[in-house]
Structures are given as C-alpha cells and as structure tokens.
Amino acid sequence: MSWKTPGVVLLIRWFFSFVVPAVGLFIAVSRIFSFYDPSLPLWAILAFFVGGTPIAFAVRVAWTQRSRRRRAMILGARAVPCVEGKRIGNIDVLTTIMKRSEHDYNGQVMYDYMSILATEFNNYWKGDNFRATAQSVLGTGVFNSDGETWKFHRAVTRPFFNHDKISHFDIFDRHTDKTISLMKERFNLGHAIDFQDVISRFTLDSATEFLFGHCVDTLFAALPCPYNVDKAELPDNSSSERFARAFLEAQHGIAKRLTVGQTWPLLELFGDRTAGPMQIVNEFLEPILKEAIQKHQSSSDADKDVFQDEETLLGHLVHQTTDIILLRDEVLNILLAGRDTTASTLTSAIYLLAMHPHVLTRLREEVLAKIGPSRRPTYDDIRDMKYIRAVLNETLRLFPAVPANVRESINDTTLSSPNPGEKPLFIPAKTTVAYSVLLMHRRPDLWGPDADEFDPDRFLDDRLRKYLIPNPFIFLPFNAGPRICLGQQFAYNEMSFMLIRLLQNFSSITLDLDAQSPECRPPAEWATAGGRKGIEKFRPKATLTLYSVGGMWVKMEEAENA
Numbered sequence: 001m002s003w004k005t006p007g008v009v010l011l012i013r014w015f016f017s018f019v020v021p022a023v024g025l026f027i028a029v030s031r032i033f034s035f036y037d038p039s040l041p042l043w044a045i046l047a048f049f050v051g052g053t054p055i056a057f058a059v060r061v062a063w064t065q066r067s068r069r070r071r072a073m074i075l076g077a078r079a080v081p082c083v084e085g086k087r088i089g090n091i092d093v094l095t096t097i098m099k100r101s102e103h104d105y106n107g108q109v110m111y112d113y114m115s116i117l118a119t120e121f122n123n124y125w126k127g128d129n130f131r132a133t134a135q136s137v138l139g140t141g142v143f144n145s146d147g148e149t150w151k152f153h154r155a156v157t158r159p160f161f162n163h164d165k166i167s168h169f170d171i172f173d174r175h176t177d178k179t180i181s182l183m184k185e186r187f188n189l190g191h192a193i194d195f196q197d198v199i200s201r202f203t204l205d206s207a208t209e210f211l212f213g214h215c216v217d218t219l220f221a222a223l224p225c226p227y228n229v230d231k232a233e234l235p236d237n238s239s240s241e242r243f244a245r246a247f248l249e250a251q252h253g254i255a256k257r258l259t260v261g262q263t264w265p266l267l268e269l270f271g272d273r274t275a276g277p278m279q280i281v282n283e284f285l286e287p288i289l290k291e292a293i294q295k296h297q298s299s300s301d302a303d304k305d306v307f308q309d310e311e312t313l314l315g316h317l318v319h320q321t322t323d324i325i326l327l328r329d330e331v332l333n334i335l336l337a338g339r340d341t342t343a344s345t346l347t348s349a350i351y352l353l354a355m356h357p358h359v360l361t362r363l364r365e366e367v368l369a370k371i372g373p374s375r376r377p378t379y380d381d382i383r384d385m386k387y388i389r390a391v392l393n394e395t396l397r398l399f400p401a402v403p404a405n406v407r408e409s410i411n412d413t414t415l416s417s418p419n420p421g422e423k424p425l426f427i428p429a430k431t432t433v434a435y436s437v438l439l440m441h442r443r444p445d446l447w448g449p450d451a452d453e454f455d456p457d458r459f460l461d462d463r464l465r466k467y468l469i470p471n472p473f474i475f476l477p478f479n480a481g482p483r484i485c486l487g488q489q490f491a492y493n494e495m496s497f498m499l500i501r502l503l504q505n506f507s508s509i510t511l512d513l514d515a516q517s518p519e520c521r522p523p524a525e526w527a528t529a530g531g532r533k534g535i536e537k538f539r540p541k542a543t544l545t546l547y548s549v550g551g552m553w554v555k556m557e558e559a560e561n562a
C-alpha cells in the first residue's frame, strides 16, 4: 500500500501551511531572546509548542476575513451569511450535514443550510477542489477539467454527438428487447422487478457498446430478488458484474468526499477509497483501449486520413490521440455522464407514471397512434411526439438526474442578493459554491403554485409561456452555457425509445412497495412533511446522480397485443 494516501498528502500540506510557520516563528523569537538572555523560560517554550499551530491557524483565518471584508467593500457587496455552529470549526454542522445527506430527503439539507446559485455561471469553473475530489476516478476528462484541457476534451468529443446515428437506434433496439424480455420473465413468475436495477443494466450495456464497442452484458446477470420473495424461487444465472459494481463504488467514493468538503482526505488517511474499484475498472478498460490503438496504428495512412463515421466514440477518439490515459479518461467521463443520468431519469419517469395512471394512459395513446403496437420507433417519430417530450421534461424538472452541482469562483465576484434592495453577496476568489437545480425546479415563485405537482402539460399549455419562455434558466437539467450537456439529444432519443417500447409492451405500471426492504422505504415521519417529501413513496438520494435508495420495485401488466 502506498504511503501517499489522500489523508497523508493533506496532513503534509497542513504541516507546511501551519506547523512550519509556527516553528519558524518560534526559532526567530528564541533567537531574539538569546540575543539578550540565553535562557528562554520553559513556559514560553511550552506555550509555543502547544499554542503555536492553533495561533498560526487563527491568525490566518482572521487575516483572510479582514481581507475579504475589504474586497467586498470595493465591490459594494456584503459577506455571505455564515452558518454558526456550536462547536469549534463548526464540526457539529459538518456532522449534521453528513448525517442528513445520508438519511434525509434529497436536497433538504442544502435547502436548510446553503444559498442557491441562479445564473452566474460565467464567473465560475469546476475548480481545483472538485478536481482533487474526483481526480482518482475521472482523471482529467471533460467532466473534471477546466480551461484549455476542458476545451480540448470538448472539441474532440463534440463531433461524435453532432448528428444522430442510425447505429445508435440499432443498439437501443437490441438492448431494449433483452431488457423487456427479462422483465416479462420476472412478471410471468408473479414477482416485481427493480426497475432502477434493470434500466441501469440497459444503459450500461448500451453505453459500453456505443462508447467502446464492447458491451459489458450486465443484462445477462441475475436480477436482484424482491424483499418479500424467497431467493430460491428465482433462477440465478449470475455472471461477473465486477466492472459495473466497481464503477458505482468509485462514484460513491466521490460523492462521500463531496459531502465532507475540503477535509475529505482526513477520512482516507490509510488508503484511497476509490483505488480498489478503479483498479477493476482500469483492468477492464485497458485491453479494449490497447486494441483500439493497435487497430488504428495498423490501418493504412490513407485510411487514417479519411474521416470515418465511426460507430464507437473510442473509434472516433483514436483518430485524435493515441495517449492511453487521455483515451481512458475521455471514455470513462462520458460513460459516467451518459449512463446513470438516463437510467435515473427513466427510473423517475416510471415512478411518476405509476403514480399518475392518467398520464400513462395518455402517453400510451400517443405511442399507439403514432407508431402502433409493435413497430420500431425512428428518429423522426420521436421528434414529432410532443407528449413524450413533455413527460420527460416534467420528470427532469421534478427529479433532475444531476440534482446538485458545484462551481468554484475564479476571481472575487458577487451574487445578486435573494432580497431585492439588499447589497449583493460577496464571493471571494476560489470559493466553492454549491447550487441545487432540484430545489430551483420546484420553486413556486418560478414555476407557479403547483410547482410540486407532476403535470407534463405545464410544458405544453399557457404555463410554458408564462414561466419558462420568458425565463429559460429556470429549467436546467442539462446545465447551461458553454458546459451544456453534450449528450442531450442522444439522451432524449434513448429515453424516448425505451419508454415507447415499454408502453408498446405493457399497459399499466404499479409500485410494489412490499418488495422494497423496510429500511429503504421512506420513514413514516415523512408522511406529515410538506411538499414532495410528504408525497414520495421512495427515498431519493444522490451520488453524482439521483437514485432511489433500495431500488424502484414495480409490476407491469402486459399489453394484450404485445
């Protein structure tokens, strides 16, 4: 095991920031004393050793605060109000945030403690803190870089997403068929299915196929067993799912770090929690990357020069670079960007359709009228289907797959005050600012008094003109500005394709709450809470993406003509 764990690296940094200056000060003072009187009193030596580092820390904090007040005044701004804890270093606030992030309704702790960033994207970047947190998993890929490196990543990947590829629909079709037949098998046994699990397999198998040309075939592994069913009743055809599990574990590692904040390395004093899972991920990827590089290098020069409409992202990327680390970072970042987001949105959509059968009926009518009971949907079909787009948008409004995010300020800047007439809030350079799209999407002042309700018509009727058209920044599931999601169109195609196929095959969806293990069900006290917390039948939580704790257990009724 390497001694250079994240925790040790942080302690070394702190040693040089606080202990070394304190010792330096001690040496300087003792020199001055020795000039007049060679023996420094024992109490002074002890006081320096015991109090030196905390005093150096306190002086640094006081100096920073004074400097911030002065810089805020220059910008005509005021300091952001601070949360005042009861313990030194706000340790009580930190532990409360960690605990509530684990158990409370997603976003609630943010709502109670933090301020919301609205539209000030230009003064911010991802920043060093986020990069340090995610580096061991995402490397320097598009999701985790800024400046020139980010521009490079974005430039090399963008052409791949520029036009819709027929081959993508072939991939969706193959994996959708497999997914639906797995679901039917389970429903025929009379049991529920964890839709979140099965759809995550679908998006992983589809994404690995279109990114690397190698499907990880998670749809062939055994499905999880409902809480209320004996495992022996279900067939077990398990095969290795190491890659999928390891990649998820690595993401959980990043999410944990983000919850703790900048002191996360202290929790990893004895080892990097993402190192083990990332070793498995890298072992899976390395031969695939090497094969793609070799194939490119052995192709004739004439072939290399001709721009080909490659089927896979990797096939496209090796034309730009054969640096194996760059290639790995790129495909892993896009796998993360594209896989869990679509799985999360489809899971939320199925939940909402189960909760609102009249929406399901209307959506099914659109599918049957436009495409019929069995034909494969085309790109043109999907483009013309207004209601399916409204259902997906309304799902993304209430349950945005990336519910919260962070940015770091580049220079000293300000945010307009939430209370009109008050001075703006001062944001010093290099400050991490967290913002929640989920909370913004549910604000009644932005979306109307029924903001908490699921109603796809708000994307079709007068409410569209009243709220969204004049103020498009109130709906940001795909982010906005130069870092807007590259895969937005791909995602709408994939999600619409799957929903259409599901509704061609099934005529109703019900939640099976008994199949969910009791510790994963929403706590009884949520029922009396206001807003969506009081409505929800599942516990929404987030790693980098939103998910349902313990899965989303549903039953579906097969359509007569399926």
Ligand code: HEM
Pocket: 142, 143, 154, 157, 333, 334, 337, 338, 339, 341, 342, 345, 400, 401, 402, 405, 476, 477, 478, 479, 482, 483, 484, 485, 486, 487, 488, 490, 491
């Ligand atoms: C419902 C589905 C999706 C949602 C809600 C979504 C949402 C987002 C969001 C919020 C970001 C900004 C993240 C940030 O800057 O911190 C983003 C970035 C990105 N997304 Fe998506 N995404 C989805 C699907 C996809 C798919 C399917 C792909 C590709 C196959 C993809 C590729 C990307 C890439 C490459 C970026 C990075 C852009 C950059 O930083 O310049 N996304 N996405």
